[in-house]
Amino acid sequence: MSVAFEEVRLRLPHIELSAHLYGPEEGQPVIALHGWLDNSMSFSRLAPHLQGVRIVALDQAGHGHSGHRPPGADYSIWDYTHDVLQVAEQFGWKRFTLLGHSMGAIVSTLLAGALPERVERLALIDGLIPFTGEPETAPQKLGEALEARLALPRKRKPIYRRVEDAVAARMKGVGAVTREAAELLAQRGLMPVPGGYTWRTDPRLMLPSAMRLTQAHAWAFVDRLKCPVSLVLAEQGMLVRQPEFMRQVESRPMTLHRLAGGHHLHLDDEQGAQAVADCFNPFLRGA
Structure with a gap:
């Protein structure tokens, strides 16, 4: 299934982002956030099935057709929350819903926990909190991140002779699709590019995080949520096989849906997109 969308570029004070707009202008405001190394096409199957909403599906910074962070900057997870807030300001949305997949779901949780008065609802797909780290691992993690930054200029993006070769590589990548x-x-x-094709993504997206929130930090954002939350978990995804994560989620006031499919179940096929939409449409209507 496909639907017409409008392509826009959003000139924020600190970066220019690209987005696809779906749905009627008078629809419920929704900002859609894709996962790590994906782009706004992540929602190209799901968006047509969602009703009564105005969706701004972003290419997050460093992804798709959006700008890259300036030299010397990095891609800390909380920096994305500032981007989203600036997008909402540009549209004049004081309150809005967040639709997030994977990393986009994490960004959504962080923003909604930090500024609960701004977020109407959270519709999340196979993501909730960031990867965490405990205090004793912090020095080692910072050292690894610094060494990776020093090595980055010597690395080159892969070049694929044909589009089909890049597609085959993406099928086997993180979160296989x-x-x-x-x-x-x-x-x-x-x-x-000369010799074929490469990905538009900023190579700095591959760098390890310099610092990670602890478990206590991460769950504190969840516990500060004031809006309704609907979380879709993929049975063959990344989260249902983590017993401690599931114990924590099941002890909190959110609606859980466990659906057949992998980490990208909303994009892999029309059946998965419809199943996710069937969970979210009543939720977005407040039913």
Whole structure:
């Protein structure tokens, strides 16, 4: 299933982002946030199934057609929350819903926990809190991050002779996807270069995090949420196999849906997109 969308570029005070707009202008305001190394095409199957909403599906900074952070900056997870807030300001949305997948779901949780008065609802797909680290691991993690930064200028992006080769590589990447899903992401994620094609993503996105929140930090954001939360978990995804995560989630006041499919179940096929929409449509209407 496909639907017409409008392509826009958003000139924020600190960066220029690209986005797809779906749905009627008078629809409920929704900002959609894709996962790590994906782009706004992540919502190209799901958006047509969502009713009564005005969706701004962002290419997050460093992804798709959006700008990259300036030299010397990095991609700390909390910096994305500032981007989202600036997008809402540009649209004049004082309150809005966040639709997030994976990293986008994490960004959504952090923003809604930090500024609960701004977020109407959270519709999350196979993501909730960031990867965590305990205090004793912090020095080692910072050292690894610093060494990776020093080594980055010597690394080169892979170049694929054909689009089909890039699609095949994406199918086997982090959060493996179907061929159709990989083709959709490649439509927006690839660019031509001498010798073939490479991904538009900023290489700094591959750098390890310099610092991570502790478990206590991460769950504190969840506990500060004031809005309704609907969390879709993929049975073959990344989270249901983590017993401690599931124990923590099940002890909190949110609606959980466990659906068949992998980490990108909303993009892999039409059946998965419809199943996710069936969970979210009543939720977005407040039913």
